[in-house]
Amino acid sequence: MKTVNISEAVIRRLPIYLRFLVHLQNMGIKTVSSQELGQKLDINPAQIRKDLAYFGEFGRKGIGYEVQYLIEKIKQILKLDQIINVCLVGAGHLGHALSNYNVYQKDNMKIVAIFDADPQKIGTKIAGLTILPVEAIPETVKEKKIRVGIIAVPAPEAQKVAEILVEAGIEGILNFAPVSLRNTGKVRIHHADFTTELHSLAYYLE
Amino acid sequence: MKTVNISEAVIRRLPIYLRFLVHLQNMGIKTVSSQELGQKLDINPAQIRKDLAYFGEFGRKGIGYEVQYLIEKIKQILKLDQIINVCLVGAGHLGHALSNYNVYQKDNMKIVAIFDADPQKIGTKIAGLTILPVEAIPETVKEKKIRVGIIAVPAPEAQKVAEILVEAGIEGILNFAPVSLRNTGKVRIHHADFTTELHSLAYYLE
DNA sequence: TAGATTGTTAATCGATTAACAATC
């Protein structure tokens, strides 16, 4: 798989499928068709079938997809079948919220270190983790085999933090700061910036 | 303007342009070309020119775009030139983080009410606002002319909250809960769900 | 078997990019 370059649009839909499939599983539902999925997720059924077909033949003609099996397969595709260590930079309000988010364990993404620049905060604990100084990023990333960094610092500091993370050997960044990060190096940067969402939402009002 | 239906992709880029233009303004820069913008934002200059040209002729040939003027124009397009009242549902960690975010005032989007279902929290204050019960949503939305609702409640409750907001006459929703909301009514729903971002990021690791 | 639904090809639709005349 991944012989052809799969488009970003496809990859962004997989987690949405995954989430709904887990929901179906929790409800005890065993199989689902692309039509049912499409109806619930407001996505064209043909697109769902095509997205999945990039990675293999996961369904059965006349029947649909087995929920449990498809969950496993999508997790494999997204590499969520292995534990991925994550660090969080920024222990402000947002950092607090993120570190308490209970989604990580079940998704195999685990926050194993929290950093902050404020000397007042260093040494205090959040979610069982002692806050470390930003200077400790390089060694901690190596020691704990951290592969993903979440940036939750103020906008003016985000670029510098990103560069420190890249330098430390991180493979992916999720950026919450409301600023477009220049990509130094070959890491993947995703944005979770709600201000742009809020601004584009304003356009559609009324 | 908006005679032709402008694509969503265009509208989603406008806030990114806006943010960088404000940054340039803060640095005292007066004019900027599509090439410079494109280089900094990693967007094709032709695309930037085309995006802006949907709404008018904002640039000057041979010169580029006047920063201040373009900021004004984009704010007009996004309807950020008027104050938009926003409410927040969910006063947990994330709600706390959002209510303290300082981006609202300068963007004319202002949180004017906070709701929660937990009786323990009702009556306490966040960011100067008294937390109200969810039952107070309909009257408060009308009274305070609230147009946008931010959902920051646990996933299982998000759909019901969305329906209450729609029923109350809200025009747009920004959903932070990790669940795909069914759109009852004709409101616009944007997602600020970082779990899907984190999951798709995993695919690109290494 | 008949009905349902996949995987996949072909058609359509839409978005991005290149190119360039107009013009500051």
Add this chain to the structure above:
DNA sequence: TAGATTGTTAATCGATTAACAATC
């Protein structure tokens, strides 16, 4: 004037959707 850069058309590229043979 010469150089730079826009606004816009045409070309390209890519993504979505329709349709249907294969088959459970």
